[in-house]
C-alpha cells in the first residue's frame with residue numbers, strides 16, 4: 001500500500017516584494033493540489049516470469065531454447081526473450097509489482113548513465129522489479145539494440161523486461177513513469193530557449209501518446225530542453241493525466257547551487273539544505289540563497305561575502321550548463337542522470353523534516369504568487385508512505 005502527497009514548504013519567493021509577500025498558513029494550498037501525486041505499486045505475489053521484447057530485429061536465444069528450461073517470446077532481444085519459471089525460487093522472496101518505466105532518447109548521452117542506475121535498483125529500491133520501455137527513432141534503432149545488449153550483459157536481477165521501439169503509442173503503453181529525455185541538446189553559445197522550435201513538437205506528440213496509452217496516473221519527468229516549456233506543452237496535450245503529475249527537471253540546478261555554496265563555505269555539500277531553484281531551467285532562474293541553509297544556519301550568516309552571493313553565486317548556477325558545454329563540447333550527461341535519480345527519489349520518499357527540494361511543477365493554486373498556468377520550479381515536499389514488503 002502506498003500513498004504520496006507533495007506540498008510546498010513555508011518559504012517565500014524572492015520574486016515577491018516584502019510588502020506583497022504572502023503570509024503562509026500551515027495548510028498550504030498546494031498540499032491539496034499535489035495530493036496523491038504518486039501511487040507506487042501495491043504489494044503483490046511474486047512474479048513468476050521475466051521477459052523482454054523489442055519491436056525490431058528479433059533474436060531468439062537458440063541454446064536457451066534447446067535446454068527445455070525456457071520458452072521464448074516471438075519479438076524479443078537476447079536474454080530478455082526468455083520466460084523463466086521462478087516460482088520455486090521466489091517463494092522465499094517478496095517482490096513488489098513490476099513497474100513500467102518509459103525512457104525517451106534512450107540511446108542518448110544522459111540515458112546511457114541513467115538506464116543502468118534504474119536497472120540497478122538505485123532509484124526505486126532493491127525489491128522493486130522494473131520494466132524498461134526505451135523509445136528511440138529510426139536513426140537510433142541500432143544504438144538502442146546496443147543499449148539493450150549492455151543491459152543484458154549487466155545481469156541486473158531487478159530488470160525484468162526491456163522493450164525498444166520507435167512508436168510512442170507502443171512504447172508508452174501502460175507506463176507508470178515516463179522520463180522524457182529525447183530532444184536535441186544545445187551547442188556552445190546557444191540559449192536553451194532556441195531549442196523550442198526543434199524540440200517543442202516532440203513533447204506535443206509524446207503528450208498525446210501518453211494521454212492515449214499510458215497509465216492514467218503516469219508520472220512524467222521532462223528533461224529535454226527547454227524543459228519547463230516542454231513540460232507545459234506535454235501536459236497540455238495530455239488532458240486525461242493530472243497536471244500535477246508533470247515535472248520539469250531543475251534538480252541539476254539545485255545540486256549545482258548546493259555545490260557552489262558548499263565550496264564557498266568550506267563545508268561538505270551534504271551540509272547545504274533548503275535550496276530552492278525558482279523559475280525556469282535557464283539563465284533566468286533564481287537560485288535562492290536567502291532561504292537556503294548551511295548546517296541549519298541561514299546561508300547569509302555563514303557566507304558573509306554577500307556581493308558574491310548576489311552576483312557570483314547566482315551567475316555561476318545560471319551559467320553552469322553553458323560553461324560545461326564550452327569545456328566538454330557537449331552538455332552535461334552524467335550529473336544530469338544523477339539529478340534525475342535524485343528527483344525521482346525525492347518524489348517517492350518522504351522529504352526530511354524541515355527540508356525541501358526543487359522541481360518544475362504546474363502552477364495551479366500555488367502560494368508563492370507565481371503566475372498560474374506555467375511550469376515553474378519551486379520548493380516542494382513529498383509525504384510518502386512507501387511501505388516495503390518484507
Ligand SMILES: NC(=O)C1=CN([C@@H]2O[C@H](COP(=O)(O)OP(=O)(O)OC[C@H]3O[C@@H](n4cnc5c(N)ncnc54)[C@H](OP(=O)(O)O)[C@@H]3O)[C@@H](O)[C@H]2O)C=CC1
Nearest residue numbers: 105108109110136137140182183184185223224225249252
Ligand atoms: N533539464 C536538465 O537539467 C537538462 C536537460 N538536458 C537536455 O536533455 C536532452 C537530451 O540530452 P542528451 O541525452 O545529452 O542528448 P543526446 O544528443 O545524447 O541524445 C538526445 C537524443 O534525443 C533524440 N532527438 C530527438 N530529436 C533530436 C534532434 N532534433 N537532434 C538530436 N537528437 C534528437 C535522439 O534520439 P532518437 O534519435 O532516438 O530520437 C538523441 O539520441 C537535451 O535537450 C538536453 O539539452 C541536458 C542536461 C540537463
Ligand SMILES: O=C([O-])CC(=O)C(=O)O
Nearest residue numbers: 186192225321322331332
Ligand atoms: O546546458 C545545457 O544545455 C544542458 C543543460 O540543460 C544543463 O547542463 O543544465
